[in-house]
Amino acid sequence: MKAKTPLAQAYGRFRAVFGATILFSFFSNILMFVGPLYMLQVYDRVLASRNELTLVMISAIAIALLVTYGLLEFIRSKLLVRAGLQFDDMLAHPAFNRVIRHRLASPNGGAHSTLQDIDRVREFMTGQGILAFFDAPWVPLFLALCFAFHPWLGIVATVGALIIFALALANEFATRGLLQEAGNASQGAAHFVNTTMQNAEVIRALGMEKQLTKRWLGQHDDVLDKQAKASGRAGAIMASTKFVRMTLQIAILGTGAYLAILQEISPGIMIAASIVMGRALAPVEQAVGQWKQFVAARQAHKRLTQVFGALGDEEDRMQLPAPKGNLSVQGLVATAPDAKVGITGSKPALLKGISFDLKQGEVMAVIGPSGSGKSTLVRHLVGASQPAGGSVRLDGTELHHWDAEQLGRDMGYMPQDVKLFRGSVTENISRFVEDAQDIEVVAAAQLSGAHEMIQTLGEGYDTDVGDGGQSLSGGQRQRVGLARAVFRDPNLVVLDEPNSNLDAHGEQALAACIQEMKKRGKTVVIVTHKANLLALTDKTLMLVGGSVEKFGPTRELFAQQAEAQKQAKAAQEKQQTAVAPPSSPAVVNMSDKPRA
Numbered sequence: 001m002k003a004k005t006p007l008a009q010a011y012g013r014f015r016a017v018f019g020a021t022i023l024f025s026f027f028s029n030i031l032m033f034v035g036p037l038y039m040l041q042v043y044d045r046v047l048a049s050r051n052e053l054t055l056v057m058i059s060a061i062a063i064a065l066l067v068t069y070g071l072l073e074f075i076r077s078k079l080l081v082r083a084g085l086q087f088d089d090m091l092a093h094p095a096f097n098r099v100i101r102h103r104l105a106s107p108n109g110g111a112h113s114t115l116q117d118i119d120r121v122r123e124f125m126t127g128q129g130i131l132a133f134f135d136a137p138w139v140p141l142f143l144a145l146c147f148a149f150h151p152w153l154g155i156v157a158t159v160g161a162l163i164i165f166a167l168a169l170a171n172e173f174a175t176r177g178l179l180q181e182a183g184n185a186s187q188g189a190a191h192f193v194n195t196t197m198q199n200a201e202v203i204r205a206l207g208m209e210k211q212l213t214k215r216w217l218g219q220h221d222d223v224l225d226k227q228a229k230a231s232g233r234a235g236a237i238m239a240s241t242k243f244v245r246m247t248l249q250i251a252i253l254g255t256g257a258y259l260a261i262l263q264e265i266s267p268g269i270m271i272a273a274s275i276v277m278g279r280a281l282a283p284v285e286q287a288v289g290q291w292k293q294f295v296a297a298r299q300a301h302k303r304l305t306q307v308f309g310a311l312g313d314e315e316d317r318m319q320l321p322a323p324k325g326n327l328s329v330q331g332l333v334a335t336a337p338d339a340k341v342g343i344t345g346s347k348p349a350l351l352k353g354i355s356f357d358l359k360q361g362e363v364m365a366v367i368g369p370s371g372s373g374k375s376t377l378v379r380h381l382v383g384a385s386q387p388a389g390g391s392v393r394l395d396g397t398e399l400h401h402w403d404a405e406q407l408g409r410d411m412g413y414m415p416q417d418v419k420l421f422r423g424s425v426t427e428n429i430s431r432f433v434e435d436a437q438d439i440e441v442v443a444a445a446q447l448s449g450a451h452e453m454i455q456t457l458g459e460g461y462d463t464d465v466g467d468g469g470q471s472l473s474g475g476q477r478q479r480v481g482l483a484r485a486v487f488r489d490p491n492l493v494v495l496d497e498p499n500s501n502l503d504a505h506g507e508q509a510l511a512a513c514i515q516e517m518k519k520r521g522k523t524v525v526i527v528t529h530k531a532n533l534l535a536l537t538d539k540t541l542m543l544v545g546g547s548v549e550k551f552g553p554t555r556e557l558f559a560q561q562a563e564a565q566k567q568a569k570a571a572q573e574k575q576q577t578a579v580a581p582p583s584s585p586a587v588v589n590m591s592d593k594p595r596a
């Protein structure tokens with residue numbers, strides 16, 4: 001049997017409460033008869049007999065019943081709100097997990113609205129919208145009462161309810177497609193604004209505001225256009241509904257008055273029938289009024305079903321002993337997450353069968369020209385990307401067989417573009433682990449050489465780094481990022497261009513950190529072209545166009561390259577061609593394919 005998704009389980013919470021709510025709805029709908037029945041008694045008994053005691057008695061009974069009605073309504077909505085909170089509680093963690101996984105698998109995919117979608121569904125399921133659905137089954141009861149008053153009153157009320165129901169259906173068919181398109185377009189426009197605003201400084205500095213505003217306005221106008229069309233259609237139907245509603249009021253009173261003239265019913269019944277018909281129509285009208293929210297909730301439900309259907313629960317993995325740092329990559333193939341399948345029937349490969357082994361305690365450099373796949377490779381080494389083929393094994397176990405939490409704890413990673421999270425320097429270094437000791441945070445900062453730099457910050461380790469670490473400079477961010485990577489001394493550390501923003505002091509600290517990790521027997525992978533860092537590595541992997549061009553001990557590889565360069569130079573001199581410009585002494589130019 002297929003296991004229920006967390007979404008299905010969370011809906012199950014509502015299902016249990018819905019049973020009780022339907023029961024409450026039954027009683028509260030029965031109690032809605034109090035008003036019309038009171039009216040009937042007052043008109044037909046009290047006014048006819050002029051008996052004050054009867055008036056007091058029936059008023060007391062009516063008030064007592066109305067208090068009960070109020071209580072039932074209160075409990076009914078309380079039950080729903082509680083179910084809503086439980087729904088949210090059951091989904092919050094699995095939804096967050098899926099947003100992260102969806103984002104990893106498809107960076108441009110649309111899971112960004114998943115958390116808001118949960119709110120949208122919850123708000124509908126606990127609000128007025130759903131109550132209209134619970135009250136709807138009792139509509140026949142009220143209509144039956146109208147029939148009991150007089151068949152003609154029943155017929156007028158039933159025809160009225162059918163017309164309003166038909167108008168509600170017309171509303172659905174006339175606006176469904178448009179509202180759905182408007183909803184999707186609105187999501188796209190909001191996502192565009194969110195992602196674009198992250199680059200506000202570039203927008204201002206490069207004078208891109210007008211162009212981007214134009215692009216956003218294009219999307220926004222599309223949303224408005226579709227919403228306006230839908231609202232126009234819905235407005236016409238709403239106006240018709242109001243007209244029908246008021247005409248019905250007159251029709252039922254008129255019919256009642258006519259029957260009263262014929263002395264087939266009393267005037268009390270005439271008024272009571274009008275009230276009962278009002279109650280019968282209320283849920284239908286309420287449903288029409290709540291239509292927009294209903295459509296939004298339905299779309300949100302569809303998106304949630306898709307996200308939860310596509311990504312199951314992560315299996316609970318066995319906790320393995322902490323990895324020692326033996327890395328083995330065999331035939332690793334990577335494809336672009338959002339790429340379309342080409343004419344070959346597969347997505348274009350970014351990594352084309354990478355294989356290498358790295359033993360515990362070895363330090364490896366990854367070099368290669370821009371776009372050769374270095375960052376893609378390291379993302380696979382830390383398990384942030386799923387291989388399209390081949391395997392990445394840590395201590396013999398494939399990365400996705402490790403428990404993700406454990407793997408994260410036992411591994412250090414510093415991406416090319418270090419982003420910190422809103423919080424203090426301490427929280428960022430300690431990866432927001434609650435039981436982190438100050439001594440561990442300081443140890444990581446000292447190992448990465450960031451301790452002194454952190455002490456110069458306004459509030460030292462307590463400094464708030466701002467959104468994404470914006471309050472720190474690029475170099476400071478990178479140094480805090482390195483401290484975060486080496487927190488709790490992991491046995492495998494992967495650094496993607498860790499020195500791109502560092503000054504001379506930062507570079508020295510980085511080199512010292514790598515040396516210290518090497519001394520401690522850690523396995524380190526660094527994407528770099530800097531000679532001083534390359535000199536610290538045991539092995540070098542050169543990538544070109546997503547394939548391994550060279551792999552071997554760094555010394556041998558560079559000796560070969562130096563020899564190749566020497567020979568090329570000699571050949572050039574021989575031909576008395578122009579001398580090539582000298583390369584920077586601090587940078588080894590590895591971005592060209594060596595002519596070995």
Ligand SMILES: Nc1ncnc2c1ncn2[C@@H]1O[C@H](COP(=O)(O)OP(=O)(O)OP(=O)(O)O)[C@@H](O)[C@H]1O
Pocket residue numbers: 107336337338339350368369370371372373374375376377416
């Ligand atoms: N999400 C993605 N979707 C499509 N293509 C991608 C994606 N990520 C990377 N690529 C492509 O994969 C190739 C390798 O990118 P990668 O970032 O791994 O290169 P790199 O060697 O790290 O480059 P650099 O040295 O400039 O950082 C590039 O051609 C890039 O355009």
